[in-house]
Amino acid sequence: MLRVASVPASHVYVRHLSDPSVADMSVADVARLADPVPTDGRKVPGGWWPPLMLEPGWVNENHDRFDVFHIHFGFDAVDADALTAVMQELKAHAKPLVCTIHDLRNPHQRDPEPHILRQDLLVAAADALITLTPGAAQEIRRRWDRDAHVLPHPHVLDRARLEAPRPATDTFAVGVHLKSIRANMDPLPILEALTETVSGLPAAELVVNIHDEVFVPDNHWYAPHIGEAIRSFGQHEHVRIVEHPYFCEDELWDYLSSLAVSVLPYRFGTHSGWLEACYDLGTAVVAPSCGFYAQQRPCREFTFTEDVFDAGSLHTAVERAYSDWLGGIPAPRATWRQRHRERAMLAEAHRGVYEQVLR
Incomplete structure (x- = not known):
């Protein structure tokens, strides 16, 4: 079983990267660590903010619990020096980093520079990149001369x-x-x-x-x-x-x-x-x-x-x-069969990325 430290694990996007056909996570190919719970209660609904896995020292103390580190969201809560320290800890323990580029531009920040700085650090350190659309992958290639796996967003609703x-x-x-x-x-x-x-x-x-x-x-x-x-x-x-x-x-x-x-x-x-x-x-x-x-x-x-x-x-x-x-023409709508099949594909594709960076 591959053990992944996902940042964050409880976000609906990350939760829906698992294979929906596997009900028993003890036999799943990929297991994700639960989000650490802040001792002082600093969190939003879902429990993942701020992301404690991105605090300097967490990797040093927990590196034996995971095989791959995967960052999705939350790095905007960490200053660049702290993020650099986390990247150094991953390197010191030979832990590969996967980064999914959801937002090329942070929708919560009018000034794009802080987000660009953090993404520069992440992309330079990442062993593999993932994004959601071909256009985003093209922009990643233009900015950083890196290829990104293009994998769609999973379903949000049950x-x-x-x-x-x-x-x-x-x-x-x-x-x-x-x-x-x-x-x-x-x-x-x-x-x-x-x-x-x-x-x-x-x-x-x-x-x-x-x-x-x-x-x-x-x-x-x-x-x-x-x-x-x-x-x-x-x-x-x-x-x-x-x-x-x-x-x-x-x-x-x-x-x-x-x-x-x-x-x-x-x-x-x-x-x-x-x-x-x-x-x-x-x-x-x-x-x-x-x-x-x-x-x-x-x-x-x-x-x-x-x-x-x-x-x-x-x-x-x-x-x-x-x-x-x-005219009674319905808007495009997903079916559970489509989403189920897509989610199984996403689980397999992510496992493949993790196996690739571990090699």
């Missing part, structure tokens, strides 16, 4: 949700989920364009969700000016503004299932777990042209980058989704 029928509705709901307005989101031009577009579509509604912490003083995400600007769109009869705390998973999947279309308001980014969840549920996605969303799963695309916004392309993408909805 089988019951994947196979559940979509709720019946007479409303064409176009959703923009702003969460707490992270760095790569630029909602106001998107909402202005969608308000106009949706006003011309019978039985259509624009649903704008935002976390209530945006309006709470002393909260890290407090942003009253943009919050009030978003609230102002609620004056339109066909626009509904919904303020709420973080959804639990069931609330999130129910919300996504209620939408005909989810519009991603990102000025920059690379790949999206949100897009995968929509694909699992059969909710159409209109994605920006930045990043490689259109290579990741079937979706419509509009022109939206840090420098350019073409409102006409967004209008066209939503109108085409509306035409499909009127």
Whole structure:
């Protein structure tokens, strides 16, 4: 059995890299170490933040427990010197490093330089690279002259949700989920364009969700000016503004299932777990042209980058989704059989990468 220290192990992406046909993990080809639990309770739901495996000293103390070290997420919580120390510890104990490049640009940071610096360190130290799309692999080759294995994102939802029928509705709901307005989101031009577009579509509604912490003083995400600007769109009869705390998973999947279309308001980014969840549920996605969303799963695309916004392309993408909805044409949706087969492939492919770097 190959023992892998995955950073983090409890993230849904990593959990769904295992073969779903193997129920007993004691006989699995690959076993992943559980995320270390912070002693002071510093963690987000899921338990993997900050990633203690990336603290200097952890590899030295635990190197006999794993064969391969695999980094996915969380290295943005570690400064460059600490990350360098971790790479040195891996080298000292002859432990190979695999790195999956999910985000060529960190969606939580307006300044790209800190992320670039850390990725430079990781890519230089990595024995193998993985990414999700051919476009990302091409960009990795351009930046670092390295080849990356291209392996798709696994399913996000469980089988019951994947196979559940979509709720019946007479409303064409176009959703923009702003969460707490992270760095790569630029909602106001998107909402202005969608308000106009949706006003011309019978039985259509624009649903704008935002976390209530945006309006709470002393909260890290407090942003009253943009919050009030978003609230102002609620004056339109066909626009509904919904303020709420973080959804639990069931609330999130129910919300996504209620939408005909989810519009991603990102000025920059690379790949999206949100897009995968929509694909699992059969909710159409209109994605920006930045990043490689259109290579990741079937979706419509509009022109939206840090420098350019073409409102006409967004209008066209939503109108085409509306035409499909009127015609009873369902959005692309994964089946459990497809996801099961894909996940088995991913498990085998990752095992192959681990065996390769161990050789």
